[in-house]
Amino acid sequence: MSIPREESSSGRRTFGTSGAQVAAANEPPRSRVARSDTGAVGLGPGTVESVTPATIDRELRLARAAVFGAFTLNGFLLALWVVHIPAITDRAGVSPSLLGMFVLLLAGAAIVGMRAAGPAADRFGSRTLVAVAATAISVTVIGPGLATGPVALGLALACFGLGNGALDVSMNTQAVHVERAYRRPIMSAFHAMFSGGGFAGALVGAATQRAGWSPALTLTCAGAVGLLVTALLVPHLVAHHQHADPSTPEFPERRAPQGESRSGCPGEPGDDTATADHLTPTRPADTAPNHDAPTADRLAHIRPAEDYAGTPSSARRDVGARGHAAAADRAAPETPSSSAARTRREQHRDTARARKVLSLGVIAFVLLLAEGVAGDWSALQARAHLGVSEGDAALAFGAFSATMTLGRFGADRVSGAIGPVAILRYGSLLAAAGLAVVIASPWLPLTLLGWAMCGLGLAGGVPQIFTAAGNLGGSTAATDMSRVFTIGYLGLLAGPALIGWLTALIPLTAALVVPLVLTLASAAAAPMVARRP
The missing domain is CATH 1.20.1250.20 (MFS general substrate transporter like domains)
Incomplete structure (x- = not known):
């Protein structure tokens, strides 16, 4: 939703308003909604986009539901393989001792998938990797049901294990970023959904076996369901650029148009405030919003107002001044001694992280x-x-x-x-x-x-x-x-x-x-x- 606002001296104003008008405005900001002839919400000239808390809540709920779906799907497909182990091993002619080796093969392939998934998610984004991995396990879960010999079963389990390991890492990465956006613990609920998916898979597998379905038919239907679920959940996952650097806040700083200070007043550094029940936009006023972009992508332009609320104006100016000083320091030429010190700090930080x-x-x-x-x-x-x-x-x-x-x-x-x-x-x-x-x-x-x-x-x-x-x-x-x-x-x-x-x-x-x-x-x-x- 796009809501142009008249900003008060707390730092929110319509860009182009004079400093005197800003200083005189001490009432809470008022919202004006600009609508097109079709009734769509749009931006007026010289205004910034704001998204209501209700919009953020809806988009975060969709992201959370999508991650729930990934965990549930993973548990569901794994359980269907487990409950069909006796029938699959009988069909493939696999002895109990050889089955133990195949289980280790599946686990080893999962570890390989996990190791490869981490760098891939950092480079391409965990949303992309969830899409690839969920598609992979939805397709490869069919393989064990079609296997007619030990070699075919071993290859099928290796492929299934690779996809499962990659999905484990990528969906947990998504869970971390959704939890961070929620600003409260929700990770355990994701893992509970994995258990719930496993329980559902066990029930479905038991029911289809009682009905006389073959493992191949059951797992093929499960794979089709997995592909459908993947197509539905991936668009609502968190985009790659939103968590490229988890050391920064999950919502980036608000940025004013070129030539304006962040408070909207020329020459006054960093007076950032917002009322507790509003969200502050990050898109410059001269940039039109993309309302057709995926909802998860639009989350990157929002920072919760609670990051700004409750901070004295003088303290905010001090923070802004320090930020300008830090920027000036970064712009200064780097000497060999400062470069060596920075390298040592980075090495120390990397060592501490590895430990x-x-x-x-x-x-x-x-x-x-x-x-x-x-x-x-x-x-x-x-x-x-x-x-x-x-x-x-x-x-x-x-x-x-x-x-x-x-x-x-x-x-x-x-x-x-x-x-x-x-x-x-x-x-x-x-x-x-x-x-x-x-x-x-x-x-x-x-x-x-x-x-x-x-x-x-x-x-x-x-x-x-x-x-x-x-x-x-x-x-x-x-x-x-x-x-x-x-x-x-x-x-x-x-x-x-x-x-x-x-x-x-x-x-x-x-x-x-x-x-x-x-x-x-x-x-x-x-x-x-x-x-x-």
């Missing part, structure tokens, strides 16, 4: 290791330790997955109230306590309680890590996230394998002490996810 990425990756490794152990060994532990039936043992994983899904839906609000550090610290402690209950429990209900505690404790930690990785700053946000994601994904693979090796030496229940100790260590490392000031 932070490694630290976040290690924490993600630990949490996903515990999650992988719960996924693969919870039912087996209940049956081996308690001697219950297979049906009752399956309730162990059900308790874990149910509380993890519910916890991720609620983790964002809790994180907004107590912060990401507390989420990771107390969540890790709760998960460790749950594992301790499982180890000590002699009864199934108590074991189910322990796995439920573990799922709830692990629900919010990984989303906080991905948010912290995406907000490290610099121009390599997607690359940083891909590295953290890759290290964490290794934990998801290593956890079940590690427990399997240990069971050759000690009982399965005793082997659960390893993830218990590691989750306690992640609680101690919780300050690593603190929000940047």
Whole structure:
């Protein structure tokens, strides 16, 4: 929506108004909407474009819904592959031992896709990569259903894994930027939608198998749905130029036309204000808005008014003066000593970022290791330790997955109230306590309680890590996230394998002490996810 405004002495005015008129105007700005003969909202001459909070809310909601769709689609397609594993392996003539190798092949291909996705997203934008990766998994998910031999199945799983890894990184990068625009935690909800998509995929797969559908038919229909969903969600994702440098605010500074100061008064530096219920435009007055541009692209021209509100005028002038001084310093010729100092600062910053990425990756490794152990060994532990039936043992994983899904839906609000550090610290402690209950429990209900505690404790930690990785700053946000994601994904693979090796030496229940100790260590490392000031 385009709304020309008469600006007051707080810094908002129609360009061309005299300084005396600006000084005399001390009432809140009034809005005048210019409409064309067709009724479309347009700009009057010499005015700037403003977008109402309602417009921003609508566009951000669409961006959030699009990222929700990407997470749901990913979980949905993965679940359909998982529930069809028995039928697919029978058709392809794959033994259980060879299937284990193929699962590792899929995971290895996913890691390759993750490593390649980070630099690609930084260069071309995560929106482009989501489009490519979501299209890829929608097409390649059909391959396993068509495979008639081990070689064909291996190639199909490798292609599917590459697309899945690329989508993991690119959709999490999108989630970070949408969360930043919302200015409140919403990352856990995205991961909850992945779990929800997996649940829906399991139900659909079970229903189609009961109806007598072949894996090829089910996966082909799922791929077609995936292509349709991708076409619908990609236009609403965040554009590349909006997050080329995550170290800067997600909404750029307001810029006045050439020859005007940012306050609209010639010669007065940087008096930036806005009322709390308005948004300030970034497009110059002499530039016509592009109302046909994608909604996500238009978000780049808006900065929330809260960035300006509540700052004294003198302080704003001081900030503006410092900004002009900094610009003058940048314009001055660079001496060899200043160049060397700048190089040292950049090297120090890069080293610090690399250490932070490694630290976040290690924490993600630990949490996903515990999650992988719960996924693969919870039912087996209940049956081996308690001697219950297979049906009752399956309730162990059900308790874990149910509380993890519910916890991720609620983790964002809790994180907004107590912060990401507390989420990771107390969540890790709760998960460790749950594992301790499982180890000590002699009864199934108590074991189910322990796995439920573990799922709830692990629900919010990984989303906080991905948010912290995406907000490290610099121009390599997607690359940083891909590295953290890759290290964490290794934990998801290593956890079940590690427990399997240990069971050759000690009982399965005793082997659960390893993830218990590691989750306690992640609680101690919780300050690593603190929000940047």
